[in-house]
Amino acid sequence: MPRPASISRRGLLGGGAAAVGLGGAFAVGRASEAAGSSAGSGSVESERYALRGQHQPGIVTPAQDRLHFAAFDVLTEDRDELIDLLRSWTDAAEEMMAGRAVGSGAIGSFDLPPDDTGEALGLPASGLTITFGFGPGLFATTEGEDRFGLADRRPAGLEDLPHFPGDALIEARSGGDLCVQACAQDPQVAVHAIRNLARIGFGTVSVRWSQLGFGRTSTTSTQQETPRNLFGFKDGTDNVKAEEVDALDEHVWIGADDDPDAAWLAGGSFLVARRIAMDIEVWDRQPLGDQEDFVGRAKGTGAPLSGGEEHTAPDFSLAGSDGPIIPTTSHVAVVHPDHHDGVRMLRRGYNFVDGTTDLGALDAGLFFLAYVRDPRTHFTPVQQAMSRHDALMEYLTVTGSAVFAVPPGAGEGEYVGEPLFG
Template sequence: MAGRARVSRRRLFGLTAAAATAGAAGVGGLAACSDDDGSGGSGRGDGAGPADQIVAFHGDHQAGIATPAQDRLHFAAFDIVTDTRADLVALLREWTAAAAAMTSGLAVGAGVAGRQQAPPDDTGEAEGLAAGRLTLTFAVGPSLFTTADGVDRFGLAGRRPRALVDLPPFPGEALEPARCGGDLAVQACSDDPQVAVHAIRNLARIGRGTVAVRWSQLGFGRTASTSSTQITPRNLLGFKDGTNNLHVEQPARLDEHVWVAAADDGPAASWMVGGSYLVARRIRMLTEQWDRTPLAEQEATFGRTKVSGAPLGRTGEFEPVDLARRDADGEPVIPANAHIRLAAPETNGGQALLRRGYSFTDGSDGLGHLDAGLFFLAYQRDPRTQFIPIQRRLAGADALNEYIRHTGSAIFAVPPGVTTSAGDHWARLLFA
């Protein structure tokens, strides 16, 4: 389409070849080759940048799910503003090419060079920066298949997976419609905040006239470890978060809890095999109220000690959580309404989520209170048996509810990864 930024044919062919080499080292792994000369210079321009800055874009699964979590996030949900299927598919092709370039440390199209009388192909704020382990993860929402009033805009209603359900209302929510839903979504994660913002900005620019940003969220300080090589981070309430999260080094558990299998949803949803489902929740933390709460009550709320992160009754962070243990008075050491008890797989039929959320701080509200909290991101194989029943249990009894409010919510289907085959693009099988 005329006027849209494009990755040059020379760069895209070189990128595809490099990605094929990287893919041999494993999905979501770091690229094994680079044009970098060891000087640590810019990753932009003709060179791909240092190899340890690049996460392979192509593979069986999309990067940014079972990838060691980066430090920064820019998440954006989009509304589709065209009713023409061909325009939407053309955009997905362009987005995929641009994403492959940016995750390899390359500029979009000709970069900031070009005709003086036309806008450059790339917005330019990432010039001179390495790839920063950028990953771009694409997803589709329920409204892509049918609108709220039942209109099938793109002939996809029959291909909506049964697992892509509309999230039910949960007790205690304070959802803001402007922070909910979306036809499409892109999750940009990087160790460099400017790289992540640059990626979403360029995709939004390329999509102008076909999509429009519905809402977005910046995040910092990952709130979960997705690799055993990472230390457990702390959330804005000061507690270690995600101690028992799923890890990239656990392929059998990822197959069980994260990746969609061929038998999961029938032939109509075969395009989702190798994909996953994403639930995104913006959770505001009432930090002023929390900061006035005694330490003992804070620890009873989470079911862990604040400094070490150990489960109550234990001394080490990674010691098993003993939900049956009782104190001298016969009371549970971990209270019945403690967050760790209600969220534990043992309480939820063995179900687990791959969490890769981020902290956020969006200034202050009109009352001078900090608008900050957790942007919760959870990947799973089936929200009907994972997130929804777990959240129902938490919403009904979790002691943490006194200190948090859910203000944004969305659910998405995350297609499998993009291959190096010519013509492949995000969600190609959905539109095939």
């Protein structure tokens, strides 16, 4: 029986769109190694992770269920004031990740503002991880002004992403000099972390934009089941897991010889953040067969359309009645590592619903987070391929974008990013 005709996004709305790796097949991850290993046991709410270690937590840590992400503009022009902020943020992050209040806590002198905002009083650590990143503007302004004497230490890979066809970026949702990613099993714990850090930074930094996320869209450990995105498909099936150490070294961690001018970043990574709005209502009116052709996987099981189970390798050469049984324009086919010289990412994205749009549609989608060794080789070519060929582009619009250099973990007595400042 022929499939009923579907209504495309362009046909219904008369507009174009943009896309980024939504990820049925293209994503990687890895759980704990050094920093990020669990210090607790029992329920996920009681889990605790260490701030200090070889790598920052919140990258290879098993992906938590909730996110609060914030990008900041640096207001001060004083290098020492910036360093003091990073030192204070590191101390506060260590306390909050351990399930403790910041400073003297939320109940102190009646004559002074409390050191902690207090909304997490009585709550456990809830697997909180806090991850810091540095944006291009921390090193130089768009006019080339060296703000803090760091311009000659800017990593070559830390540059604004190119404009991809169909991007509809909102300036107020893009960029940033600093970023903080707070992930936890409890949304209040994640929000508390960002709120406290913003309070500590008042006058030195200001929040440029932030994003709440729920329902992780990746799996970074063999102990986790593959989650689903808001299109209803399993997302992140082929992520590199915690046990695949070599893949992390090849695709995520920056090597000591990658960039001689940015040796301070060795052991760190780059973070690409993209806010992707989904046309939920239009998608929901597509026949199931068309949805599966757009993604390249079965909606129920997550198996590739070429057959097998969820983790069966896709067979892109298997013929169907009208060409390859996995369409060449499917998301799986366009972004699969086999078609990008084996390049992979570590994805830690989240679903979001931010109310409704002016047209009454859900303002919902995927907050895409990917850690890569170099955005120029590990992200941009994949995004360019999606912009040209991916059928999902009709249902996706990128409204926010940013890239950050994520320094390695802090050692005992250090603040995050200390090697950058020498």
